[in-house]
Amino acid sequence: MKLSKGEMMTRRKWLASALMGGGLLLSYGALAVQGLLYVLPEQVKSKTRKLFAGQLSDFHEGKVKALFDLQGNQILVKRQADDLKAYSTVCPHLGCRVQWVESDKQFFCPCHRGVFREDGVAIGGPPADAGQRLAEVPLEVDRAAGVVYIEVKDIKRRS
Numbered sequence: 704m705k706l707s708k709g710e711m712m713t714r715r716k717w718l719a720s721a722l723m724g725g726g727l728l729l730s731y732g733a734l735a736v737q738g739l740l741y742v743l744p745e746q747v748k749s750k751t752r753k754l755f756a757g758q759l760s761d762f763h764e765g766k767v768k769a770l771f772d773l774q775g776n777q778i779l780v781k782r783q784a785d786d787l788k789a790y791s792t793v794c795p796h797l798g799c800r801v802q803w804v805e806s807d808k809q810f811f812c813p814c815h816r817g818v819f820r821e822d823g824v825a826i827g828g829p830p831a832d833a834g835q836r837l838a839e840v841p842l843e844v845d846r847a848a849g850v851v852y853i854e855v856k857d858i859k860r861r862s
């Protein structure tokens with residue numbers, strides 16, 4: 704079947720319009736997806752990473768050793784006999800930096816005078832009133848190798 708010149712133009716116009724419309728639709732779709740990714744909260748993989756914290760012999764009885772996680776937050780590791788515990792230095796009250804006070808054998812937050820026992824439980828200031836404690840950081844001791852690891856949040860990545 705042979706098409707007339709007028710019918711060919713109509714088909715060409717229709718095909719051109721369909722391609723242009725499809726292209727526009729794809730462009731606006733891609734723009735909408737990018738806009739949604741920008742507006743919606745970032746989905747973050749909550750992966751953790753095991754970091755070498757030191758030799759077991761580096762951690763001395765009754766002492767606290769400061770380490771840093773991958774975000775640069777300080778972590779305090781305390782050894783009591785054979786037991787090692789790691790604590791975040793972020794105060795659970797309003798996020799100030801908690802420090803270890805060797806003479807008092809306590810953690811202290813200078814912002815609102817929050818005081819924490821050696822096991823991280825708040826015993827003074829607003830954190831005690833709220834029944835808060837310092838967050839523990841997972842810690843692993845490989846006694847055979849004499850090595851200590853801490854488990855920290857990995858660097859944020861988009862999923």
Ligand code: FES
Binds near residue numbers: 794795796816828
């Ligand atoms: S922020 Fe630490 S006591 Fe308020």
